[in-house]
Amino acid sequence: MxxxxxxxxxxxxxxxxxxxxxxxxxxxxxxxxxxxxxxxxxxxxxxxxxxxxxxxxxxxxxxxxxxxxxxxxxxxxxxxxxxxxxxxxxxxxxxxxxDAPMTTRLPHNTPATVEDVSGYEIQTLGMTLEATLHEIEQICDETDCGSLNNVNRPVCDRIMDVYQQLKASPDPVAMDLVENFTLIVLRFYDMLDQRVLGGTSVVASICASGTVAGKNYSFHHDIDMLLRTSSLHNTAPVHNWQTQWKEARRRQSKTLKSCLEEPEPFFRQMSNDIERSEAVALIQFAASTQLGPSTVNKSEDPPLWFIPPYQVQLGRHIADGSFGAVHEGEWLDTDVVVKQVLLDPSDKENWEQFRHEADLWFSLNHPNLIKLYGACHQGRPFFVCEPASRGTLASYLKGKNRRLIWFAISDVALGLQHLHDRGIIHGDLKGNNILVCDNTEGLSTAKLADFGLSIVVNHIEAPANDENGALGAFRWKAPECLLGARPTFASDIYSLGMCIIEAITGQYPWGNTMPDSVVVRNVAEMQSLPPRPECMNDDEWHLVTRMCRYEPHRRIPIGAIINCAFNFTSKKW
Structure with a gap:
């Protein structure tokens, strides 16, 4: 770095x-x-x-x-x-x-205990402690991943030993001890239950083994801490974990080294070309990170933005878009958003376009652009980017004053200017592609997202309505694009004008009920703009009309829009 x-x-x-x-x-x-x-x-x-x-x-x-x-x-x-x-x-x-300040403590004068540890309910799962542990054992028994299982099973065995001690206690068990133990159980269960991206081939398992081992190292230390700070015993052989963990890591490293030096025997175990191409990428990544870049042929180096699928865990499903599915997720213990992209496996041009978009996005670094942390171009491709803690611009601006609205619009314009200065056309600018994040100073910042992804999904038909109720993107598109022309800098300016209408009114351009076909006719054939909203003053509407002129060459440049937006932020509303 x-x-x-x-x-x-x-x-x-x-x-x-x-x-x-x-x-x-x-x-x-x-x-x-x-x-x-x-x-x-x-x-x-x-x-x-x-x-x-x-x-x-x-x-x-x-x-x-x-x-x-x-x-x-x-x-x-x-x-x-x-x-x-x-x-x-x-x-x-x-x-x-x-060093972190303690925010809550159990009252010292009201000692809480648990009579039946097995029936203690983990509310976030809706299961008892015993049922959760039973499911953990089942997952460990059913997981046949060789090197992965070598590091998961010892943690499971230690957790089960602690549970048996708690269960066998002749006296009620202190509530804080049960809660601390339950936190370890819940974290381990979540790790086992998480959906990890990527394939399940032997190469994927070998390459992922170090990541899993690193996570379990933390579990072992947390169990050690629990044993040291309570009356629980650590005399069972399962608690002598260090030697076994080091030996498992040594075996994993040896297997990985064999895989890197002689990959062909492992490739022969792949069932199809997709698995094989993913395995090649994982081995290239492992070689460059484990052995060093000098040991890898430069032509075989993975892209700088490459993230192996096993490092990413999928969380809650957020939405479906024209390009695929969007999930909350974790990457190396960092909260992220994961955008899985639908690509035709046989369309090489589309796959090359995906790599081009990843190269482009990864090279950008601007406070008003959503940051790309990395991507994977093998298997089912995906992007990993920063999360938007405040949601979309439209939802964030509801109930906000006009000055704050124009600050957000100026953020968007600055982000678009950065793209245009680097020869990049957004091509899909609309309300739900503008997100709001908290910056390092705790202030909210509007950021552009999904620039260029519309090009990746040329061959995928976008649904007219997504599950969030958003109408088709026709409402934001410039007339020339509705007539079949490719996006340009000028068409981005037009779309930004429609986003200003949406930001100020809280409504889609042309309202929320007009059919898309009528919108297309009004814009492309009648050369009309949406009716002027009553809440917009003369200066605001004049700016929108200059941005959304029918002829692309007559639309004002992005620099002039930024100046107008900043002037509006200093106005008394």
């Missing part, structure tokens, strides 16, 4: 350690140390330009002992003894939780 300066590791001892991971952990530890020094050191001036190639011999007073212990393990000169990345992630999360 270029966020940390590359260090000279020539004097460090790698032995059999993974040099990529170990050196990254070393550099990450130094980066954390620099941040702590510059944030906490009492001598701000002296440390402002300090650079560190190693940790000091003595712990500075402003760094806590627990923090120092982690830094020492990350920055040890002998990288064989260096801590693992899963341990770093877990320890950082523990430190973060310790």
């Amino acid at each position: 270029g966020l940390v300066r590359r260090r000279n590791f020539g004097s460090l001892d790698f032995h059999d350690a993974d040099p990529l991971e170990s050196s990254d952990i070393f550099a990450f530890g130094l980066a954390i140390f620099e941040i702590l020094v510059k944030d906490r050191s009492p001598d701000k001036i002296a440390t402002r330009n300090s650079n560190f190639d190693n940790l000091p011999d003595v712990r500075p007073d402003f760094i806590k002992r627990t923090e120092w212990d982690l830094l020492l393990r990350m920055c040890t000169p002998d990288l064989v003894d260096s801590t693992s990345m899963p341990d770093v992630v877990h320890q950082l999360s523990v430190l973060a939780r310790r």
